[in-house]
Amino acid sequence: MAELPHLRVLVAAPRGFCAGVDRAIQIVELALERYGAPVYVRHEIVHNRFVVDRLRDMGAIFVEDLADVPDGRPVVFSAHGVPKSVPAEAEGRGLSYVDATCPLVSKVHRQAERLIKDGRHIMFIGHAGHPEVIGTFGQVPPGSMTLVESVEDVAEIEVADPDNLSFLTQTTLSVDDTREIVDALTARFPNILAPRSEDICYATSNRQAAVKAIAAKCERILVIGAPNSSNSLRLAEVAERLGVPARLIERARDIDWEWLGQPDTIGLTAGASAPELLVREVMTALEERFHVTEEEADHNPERMVFKLPRELVA
Structure with missing residues (x-):
């Protein structure tokens, strides 16, 4: 041989x-212990087929819409975060829910709310269609945030008040790409307000x-x-x-x-x-x-x- x-x-x-993923998985496991199967999970709890399949085998049912959750069963919101409309809909239906949003994503949500309250328009650096981006946009009124995916996007931005801007970022971006986009935003809008601390987790x-x-x-x-x-x-x-x-x-x-x-x-x-x-x-x-x-x-x-x-x- x-x-x-x-x-x-x-x-x-x-x-x-990471700590946020570990917490989200534990939340589904504990919900299954507390409430018994099935426990519904809106969207994949985290983006990993092995993890999702294991939780499915334990009694978790993954859905994309609260309409697919039957009355009387608990639902867990994924680690990526959800728009405000989702817990509001759950409450309107009387559903028990547990929010497994990563605390670092929740921090971005709170920052977005504060910035809008202060009257600023937000440039949000992220990837279109990602659940975290959808969830963050769902924290603030429509039109109060602009998605920026690339340096090229920065040149196309049109805003009413260029001196009253701020930026936030998705937590799972490339550090290097994000730095380039931030540099481009700062060059074009010198008065843009940066977050108090790094958003990339x-x-x-x-x-x-x-x-x-x-x-x-x-x-x-x-x-x-x-x-x-x-x-x-x-x-x-x-x-x-x-x-x-x-x-x-x-x-x-x-x-x-x-x-x-x-x-x-x-x-x-x-x-x-x-x-x-x-x-x-x-x-x-x-x-x-x-x-x-x-x-x-x-x-x-x-x-x-x-x-x-x-x-x-x-």
Whole structure:
């Protein structure tokens, strides 16, 4: 039997679940314990098929509209946040609901409300159609926010009062892309008001920084995450921009072995919605084809923990 080729795997850290994702999953699990199955969840609780399928097996039912939730059953709102109209509709129907919105997304919601109350128009940097963007726009009156997706968009903006603007951002964006857009906004609107603190969440920033820390040593980078996961897509983009070919995979079965080839060193990371179990699964698959040396490249340890809703832990 031929000896397996050697492969060094630099496993980025931090990676995988962030505090907001961990909290959201716990909320669904606790709701199932408290209320019994089925518990309805509006939209995927987080963008990861493995996580969603596991919760579905436990008795969670995922829907896109509250109209699909029968009277008398509890509903959980996803970690991405929802427009104000959604809890209002739930209350109007007398539905019990638990809000699993990430506290860092909720912080952006509160900032948006304050800025509108102060009379400012908001430039919101984000991706059209993403649930977090839909939820944030749903916190304020129609027309009081403008979506900005690129530097090119900045040149097209037309506003009534250019001296009375502010900006906020989606929490899962590319740090580098966002900086470029902010620079363009600031250049065009010198009096635009910046948020009091960074909107891109600590987990998104840290995972991107962890990829940057290992990229120079890697010939390929595998990113575990769902194709609709914004923060996972950004991780692959970060690697590619540094000249390192990267692939987004959901599980080990998605590895393109021909693309991977026989490198000496690769990087491995996981988006904020991907469990460590999937990282181990990928490592096992690599070990079947290579003599693997695994190294964890700890960039910035995370100790963030968010409190669970009182109604589930009281």
